[in-house]
Amino acid sequence: MTTKPQGEPVRDELEFRRKSTYITDRITADGFGDWPVEAGRYRLVVARACPWANRAIIVRRLLGLESAISLAACAPTHDSRSWTFGSHAGDVDPVLGYERLQQAYLARFPDYDQGITVPALVDVPSAAVVTNDFAQLTLDFSTQWTGLHRAGAPDLYPEPLRDEMDAVMQRIFNDVNNGVYRCGFAQSQQAYERAYARLFGALDWLSERLATNRYLMGGSITESDVRLFVTLVRFDAVYHGHFKCNRHKLTELPVLWAYCRDLFQTPGFGDTVDFLEAKQHFYLVHAHINPSGVVPNGPDLSNWLTPHGREALGGRPFGDGTAPGPAPAGEAVPPGHGVV
Structure with a gap:
């Protein structure tokens, strides 16, 4: 077919x-x-x-x-x-x-x-x-x-949760994953302001949801967390400055900052993130936004490994499952490209 x-x-x-x-x-x-x-x-x-x-x-x-x-x-x-x-x-x-x-x-x-x-x-x-x-x-x-x-x-797409998950992931896609691009690629002040309001409205909604739940769907990681993580982890390094998503940095949003650090420190998440390549991609490819081609040195990444305190909310990251092992040979993020 x-x-x-x-x-x-x-x-x-x-x-x-x-x-x-x-x-x-x-x-x-x-x-x-x-x-x-x-x-x-x-x-x-x-x-x-x-x-x-x-x-x-x-x-x-x-x-x-x-x-x-x-x-x-x-x-x-x-x-x-x-x-x-x-x-x-x-x-x-x-x-x-x-x-x-x-x-x-x-x-x-x-x-x-x-x-x-x-x-x-x-x-x-x-x-x-x-x-x-x-x-x-x-x-x-x-x-x-x-x-x-x-x-x-782990079961990343539990059947009993799929209807609710699909709705949560749809808003994450529309207003957060794609929302940062709506801000960065807006071609008028009005379009930018609409995108900006949607993005930070969604981040406020997510902060409320995650204030009492360790993960988006409760006590264990699902695909919805993966989808949110990949945008949040790039927020301060790329989207805050490059895409003008600057009401707050991630580090200034207490719930989301702790939540994202919790995921970052979970095997399979932070050890897949290449901050250097992410900055090179956005700041070099989008020449209409950054015509100088200058790639920023910051931000400081050492705070990604600080305690997050999310364990107090309970839950088990992988539910009845277990953590993955180290990245296979040849697939690890190169030295100097990540946090460690």
């Missing part, structure tokens, strides 16, 4: 609207369609700089899918053609043999003219992209790849 990209047009030139144009094929346990779950068949292409890709890295790690789905990390910057697999001309991915992620898209759709996005799952035998539908991709890791989960993998 071949599913071409689906999407909707941009409707307002002054207000940023993310084009929801993705390849919506799914890899399923029952093999419906062309893409069955199969260990070693697919390669997850990411960029550590990208929050949407970071959440795929985290979910893959928490579920222990590293041996089932290989990982290819792109360089932090890209040009109009696409992400590259190395920092130097001629660098290629050792598995796919490509210099650019664009080649995997064109191998599937020779006339592909949409965005070349990460994360993307690529079929290794054909070296062609399967899907870049980032929202469904991680949910399928939880629901379709269960036969290949590690022993002790």
Whole structure:
């Protein structure tokens, strides 16, 4: 079954609207369609700089899918053609043999003219992209790849909570994950102010929700926490200044700052975050916002490891499961790119 990209047009030139144009094929346990779950068949292409890709890295790690789905990390910057697999001309991915992620898209759709996005799952035998539908991709890791989960993998998408989770994640996407981009890419004062109000209104709502709950859905981590974390962890380093999301820094929002430090210090979260590449990506790629190309040195990252006190709210991070082990060889954040 071949599913071409689906999407909707941009409707307002002054207000940023993310084009929801993705390849919506799914890899399923029952093999419906062309893409069955199969260990070693697919390669997850990411960029550590990208929050949407970071959440795929985290979910893959928490579920222990590293041996089932290989990982290819792109360089932090890209040009109009696409992400590259190395920092130097001629660098290629050792598995796919490509210099650019664009080649995997064109191998599937020779006339592909949409965005070349990460994360993307690529079929290794054909070296062609399967899907870049980032929202469904991680949910399928939880629901379709269960036969290949590690022993002790947490349930990140508990069936009894899905209706409420979906609603929470939708607001997080609209007003926080995408909300920071709405602020940064607004083309008028009015569009910016609307986005700013939505973003900080949502952060206030999340602060209230998390004041008495350790995690968004109660006593253990779910995918909703992963989705919120990847934006919060980049907030002070990127969005506060670069995207003008400056009512408060994360460090000035007591509940969210403690919550995010709690997650950051949990195996599988903070040890996947590459602050250096995140700053390089946003400050270098968005030349219309930062024409000088200067990448800031700050902020100080040492406070990410300070006590957060969230244990007092109870709960168990992984529910009945266990923490993941260290990152596989070659997948750890490079020295000097993270907190430690």
